[in-house]
Amino acid sequence: MERWDRIGRAAAYGAAAALVPYLVIKVSWVVGSLLGLLPVGRGFSLGEWLVLNTITIGMAAAGITLGLALVRPWGMRIPGRLVGFVAWVGSGFLVSILPFVVVSALVGSGGSGDSGGDAALPGWEAVLLECSFVGTGIGLALALPAYLWRRRPPALRRPxxxxxxxxxxxxxxxxxxxxxxxxxxxxxxxxxxxxxxxxxxxxxxxxxxxxxxxxxxxxxxxxxxxxxxxxxxxxxxxxxxxxxxxxxxxxxxxxxxxxxxxxxxxxxxxxxxxxxxxxxxxxxxxxxxxxxxxxxxxxxxxxxxxxxxxxAGHQPPAAPPDTAPPLEPGKADGMVGP
Incomplete structure (x- = not known):
């Protein structure tokens, strides 16, 4: 398991790093729209565009925090239910995005799966967004089992x-x-x-x-x-x-x-x-x-x-009688001698 743990730790850092381009792009969209430097997404008002992208910024920040929590010591002190819920929701998004990105590329539809898209989205931004999704999905898929094994090994064993x-x-x-x-x-x-x-x-x-x-x-x-x-x-x-x-x-x-x-x-x-x-x-x-x-x-x-x-029928084995080792002189009845 030591080798698997090393892979999981590296994958956790990779998952966090993969979301950084997504976070930077989303922040630039919000700031650029507020300053009038970037257009608002097609079909959105300025307020709707800001709300949508602010939500996705929060999701990206939560994803980066989750990736680091799966590898850093402070992640073991976070309540397990909170880590599990964030990981569950994040994984749910990513497992749908990954096949979507692959199939969309094969059929030539060009969708990135991001609901805040704009018709004039540059190609390099679309590639970075898709790489963020793919990298985070693969990283979490490797990091989550390793984290779970470190924190609660019985969870991966059949009950x-x-x-x-x-x-x-x-x-x-x-x-x-x-x-x-x-x-x-x-x-x-x-x-x-x-x-x-x-x-x-x-x-x-x-x-x-x-x-x-x-x-x-x-x-x-x-x-x-x-x-x-x-x-x-x-x-x-x-x-x-x-x-x-x-x-x-x-x-x-x-x-x-x-x-x-x-x-x-x-x-x-x-x-x-x-x-x-x-x-x-x-x-x-x-x-x-x-x-x-x-x-x-x-x-x-x-x-x-x-x-x-x-x-059924299983009983804990009873301790055999008179099998305790003899006490050393001077240590009987729990008294420790000099």
Missing amino acids: VRSGTGTSGTPPWPAVAAAVTGLAWSYWAVGGTLGIAHRDERPADWHVLVGVSACWALAASAAVLALVRRPAARLPYPLLLAVAWLGSGSMFAWSGWRLPATVYVALAHPSDVAYPESVWVALALHATAVLTGAGIMRTLIRGAGRERRLVP
Whole structure:
């Protein structure tokens, strides 16, 4: 594990460093827009542009802090729940961005996955933004397990299970994730049920919806495998990682889209047209947020419960009688002699 720990520590520094260009670009956009030196993004007012990019600046700062927390000594003193939540949400964003960037490059759509984009975005800025996403995603993927192993090694070991057979009815988050994933898959392959504007579906939209669908279905399958009795033969860390990343993807991305969808549903802006029906999208995003949180709650509660289980018929071995070593003269009854 020493070699793996060194790799994880280097990856943590790399993840933090990869977000620095993103942070610098976003700050320059905000400052340049305030001073009138840079244009406001297409489709945004100045206030909306500043709010959006200020939020992403905060997210980038949180990502850099997370990368450093995974390697610096002070990171071990931060409450584990806080580190876990930030890592979960950040990983959820990144696992959707990485396939999106790769597939978009292959199909030539040129999307960076950044919702604050402008039509006149220079090519070098787009490359830096994409490199930030890719570098941070790869870095966190290597750094998180190493950090978890240093802080709580049992979390990566398969819990002890008792009994045989199945665990009964599948947990509701697994079912909800499967339904949501199937709905997104239907849209990704060109389905029109629930689509309000059929001409407003660029290749980027199909790719991102398809990636979200894949993670939702993967999370559902992983949760079902984790709660099976007897346990699935797949490696426990792999199932845990898929459930973690899939639920984070659902929670993070739908949580990001949900406020914008609510705004469009209530305000009916003339310059915004979602491909899907706004109310259908609203229902799916709300379901995805609740499902992602439900999967994480299932993982946390299941791990805590199963690690307390003792296999049936197992009793701690009793100490054999009269096996204590004889006491040295002068040290009997707990008295220590000169």
